[in-house]
Amino acid sequence: MKRKICFIITNFIHYSRNLLVLDELNRRPDVELHVVLGGAAVGAKYVAHSANITDAMRRNGFQHIHQVHFNLEGSDGVTKAKTAGLGMIEFASVFQAVSPDLVVIRGDRFETLAAAAAAAFMNVPVAHIEGGDVTGTIDESVRHAVTKLANIHFPTNEPARARLVQMGERKEHIFNYGSPDVEVVRTYAASGRGAPDLSRTGSGAAINMKEDFLIVMFHPVTSEVEKLSDETQVLLSAVHGIGMQTLWFWPNFDAGAEEISRELRMFQNREKDHRIRFLRYLPPEDFIALLANARVLLGNSSAGIKECSILGVPVVNVGTRQDGRLRAANVLDCDMDADAIVAATRKQLFVGRYPALSPYAGEGTSKKIAEKLATVALYTQKKFAEHET
Numbered sequence: 001m002k003r004k005i006c007f008i009i010t011n012f013i014h015y016s017r018n019l020l021v022l023d024e025l026n027r028r029p030d031v032e033l034h035v036v037l038g039g040a041a042v043g044a045k046y047v048a049h050s051a052n053i054t055d056a057m058r059r060n061g062f063q064h065i066h067q068v069h070f071n072l073e074g075s076d077g078v079t080k081a082k083t084a085g086l087g088m089i090e091f092a093s094v095f096q097a098v099s100p101d102l103v104v105i106r107g108d109r110f111e112t113l114a115a116a117a118a119a120a121f122m123n124v125p126v127a128h129i130e131g132g133d134v135t136g137t138i139d140e141s142v143r144h145a146v147t148k149l150a151n152i153h154f155p156t157n158e159p160a161r162a163r164l165v166q167m168g169e170r171k172e173h174i175f176n177y178g179s180p181d182v183e184v185v186r187t188y189a190a191s192g193r194g195a196p197d198l199s200r201t202g203s204g205a206a207i208n209m210k211e212d213f214l215i216v217m218f219h220p221v222t223s224e225v226e227k228l229s230d231e232t233q234v235l236l237s238a239v240h241g242i243g244m245q246t247l248w249f250w251p252n253f254d255a256g257a258e259e260i261s262r263e264l265r266m267f268q269n270r271e272k273d274h275r276i277r278f279l280r281y282l283p284p285e286d287f288i289a290l291l292a293n294a295r296v297l298l299g300n301s302s303a304g305i306k307e308c309s310i311l312g313v314p315v316v317n318v319g320t321r322q323d324g325r326l327r328a329a330n331v332l333d334c335d336m337d338a339d340a341i342v343a344a345t346r347k348q349l350f351v352g353r354y355p356a357l358s359p360y361a362g363e364g365t366s367k368k369i370a371e372k373l374a375t376v377a378l379y380t381q382k383k384f385a386e387h388e389t
Contacts, residue, residue: 006100010039010111016284024370038068075258087114108143127152132160136323168384178362217301220256232263238341309358314348330354
């Protein structure tokens with residue numbers, strides 16, 4: 001009898017980072033895979049990205065695709081809290097209709113907590129990818145909360161595995177096979193695909209892909225929303241002052257995103273001689289090709305911590321959002337100060353490429369995760385595991 005697995009995707013990045021796991025599950029004869037697209041993955045505001053995900057999955061042979069709509073407009077904490085509440089209702093409806101044997105959740109987005117809670121209340125086992133990490137935002141609280149709701153764990157590094165044990169999770173249900181994100185990057189980068197043509201996407205300065213460029217990915221720190229406008233101005237000032245052509249990705253949809261977006265729009269309207277092109281999400285093969293060809297990545301995205309490590313791309317990590325997360329040698333931490341950011345970026349430009357070594361890398365990560373999801377013994381009643389200290 002096939003195991004019915006329900007995989008949750010709530011934004012475009014989740015799809016990109018789980019591509020190989022989804023492919024492995026989809027080709028297994030002992031799995032009936034259902035994919036639930038929700039949150040920003042299907043919101044009307046993000047319909048272009050939603051269409052990309054749905055169409056791509058259908059082209060790749062995925063048969064059971066479900067959509068749940070619960071995102072509320074707005075970027076403040078109240079809106080996100082209400083969205084999570086609606087998400088719990090909608091996920092419960094899907095789980096009732098699909099009747100899965102197992103729900104799979106990745107990461108620490110607020111929507112994942114809604115899915116995990118709905119499944120737990122319905123006595124459906126939960127598998128969680130990327131638990132046990134520590135960071136400098138509310139995401140850490142969400143991540144640990146999902147851990148306590150989850151039955152099966154796939155941390156992406158050894159310190160994270162040890163934290164799950166410390167949190168009272170069963171050792172026999174913790175499997176560290178490395179990061180699917182890193183495996184996706186390594187797989188696509190090996191194709192040698194060149195940088196894509198960006199002339200028909202994004203806005204701002206024209207970019208010559210034959211010349212050097214920076215990438216900026218700057219997302220909200222939800223516990224520091226009051227600082228976001230000023231911090232965005234500082235980062236814009238630094239990047240504009242460096243003077244290199246730059247690809248700046250719009251922020252994710254966490255609380256505070258609108259404060260960042262407003263500053264980016266005002267900068268575009270005010271500055272006429274800048275060299276920045278502003279982009280939204282791209283297909284994974286295009287994004288990875290850009291990442292592989294970038295001279296430096298600036299900002300506070302986990303892509304700098306994880307994906308860039310296996311590419312050896314120099315990173316200037318700014319602010320507190322990734323505090324505590326395991327790093328490779330390619331990451332240079334920097335305070336939110338324009339002069340410090342410029343100096344750190346010039347230092348990384350001088351260093352050039354780092355060795356392609358990642359503390360998140362594993363062998364056969366996605367295949368191992370898929371096999372374990374398909375075959376591991378399932379249980380619902382959790383008990384705190386007492387471990388010797």
